Amino acid sequence: MPSDLPTYTNQVESGTDYTIMFCLDVMNKRLRVDDYSGKIDVIYRRIVDIAKKHALTKAFIKSREVDWQALLSMGCMMEGIYKGYFNGSDAYCMAMYNDLERRTSDYWLEEDQILQQVLSLPVKHDHPSVPSNMSMRLARLEDADQLSRLYSLIFQTYPTPMNDSMYVEKTMREGTIYYLVESENQLISAASAEINSVYANAEMTDCATLPAYRNQGLMRLLIHALEAELISRNITCSYSLSRALSFGMNAVFFQMGYRYYGRLTKNCDIYDKFEDMNLWAKSL
Numbered sequence: 001m002p003s004d005l006p007t008y009t010n011q012v013e014s015g016t017d018y019t020i021m022f023c024l025d026v027m028n029k030r031l032r033v034d035d036y037s038g039k040i041d042v043i044y045r046r047i048v049d050i051a052k053k054h055a056l057t058k059a060f061i062k063s064r065e066v067d068w069q070a071l072l073s074m075g076c077m078m079e080g081i082y083k084g085y086f087n088g089s090d091a092y093c094m095a096m097y098n099d100l101e102r103r104t105s106d107y108w109l110e111e112d113q114i115l116q117q118v119l120s121l122p123v124k125h126d127h128p129s130v131p132s133n134m135s136m137r138l139a140r141l142e143d144a145d146q147l148s149r150l151y152s153l154i155f156q157t158y159p160t161p162m163n164d165s166m167y168v169e170k171t172m173r174e175g176t177i178y179y180l181v182e183s184e185n186q187l188i189s190a191a192s193a194e195i196n197s198v199y200a201n202a203e204m205t206d207c208a209t210l211p212a213y214r215n216q217g218l219m220r221l222l223i224h225a226l227e228a229e230l231i232s233r234n235i236t237c238s239y240s241l242s243r244a245l246s247f248g249m250n251a252v253f254f255q256m257g258y259r260y261y262g263r264l265t266k267n268c269d270i271y272d273k274f275e276d277m278n279l280w281a282k283s284l
Contacts, residue, residue, distance in 0.1 A: 018042045028268045033061035040067045044074050057099035068092035080262025080279035084237035086199050105265050105276050111244035124255045128217050139178035144169040146187045154208040159268035179225045181218050188213045191222040201237035202230050219252045231284050241277040253280040
């Protein structure tokens with residue numbers, strides 16, 4: 001499979017009075033600032049310049065609490081809160097846009113209706129067991145190929161090149177953990193946790209189940225297993241971005257005790273278009 005796809009490039013840029021750690025995300029035409037230090041007004045201007053230079057239509061910064069109001073006054077908008085992101089302190093998703101179409105949601109009211117349906121569900125405190133005809137385990141490097149095939153089957157487009165086994169293997173080597181469910185030696189469901197050990201947080205992501213095996217609670221099993229693994233590694237904050245149009249994935253996180261903390265407009269290219277993503281977070 002191709003391993004030369006345009007993808008994330010994580011970069012660090014330092015000036016006399018600032019440092020920015022950012023992800024230049026060509027696939028999703030966005031700039032994501034994961035960390036920074038220095039003068040916030042200088043940082044903001046640099047973010048705007050970098051986004052324009054690379055023709056990126058969206059940029060956002062995971063702002064600390066002391067800075068989000070300053071960013072708001074510069075023209076950014078708050079789209080969500082990563083609760084507990086910085087070792088227990090909140091991060092604020094402060095976004096800016098260079099394109100009106102990217103800024104405008106096409107399905108906001110429908111997504112609101114889906115969210116209200118999700119929020120009316122009961123929270124499930126039980127811990128389901130693995131079905132007798134299936135097995136669940138932590139993924140290994142040699143699973144990268146079948147994981148990439150699963151993501152190729154499920155997603156027409158995806159924010160990262162998960163259809164590339166080389167990329168999947170790279171994420172594993174960099175610390176992302178995957179849990180998977182198999183039936184008769186066939187991979188049928190998987191999910192991952194992308195760990196930030198510096199700030200003790202992890203993003204639950206890459207959730208996929210073959211259509212024939214959906215609605216059997218497999219994703220809850222995987223998230224439970226990932227959470228247990230994260231707790232053992234002293235990770236205190238778990239969060240996830242779920243397609244706002246997907247009742248199922250939003251329901252999974254809500255019923256597992258995650259809270260809704262905002263919606264990121266046209267945040268990434270998933271399935272076949274730029275989609276709004278709901279932000280869910282939970283203290284572990």
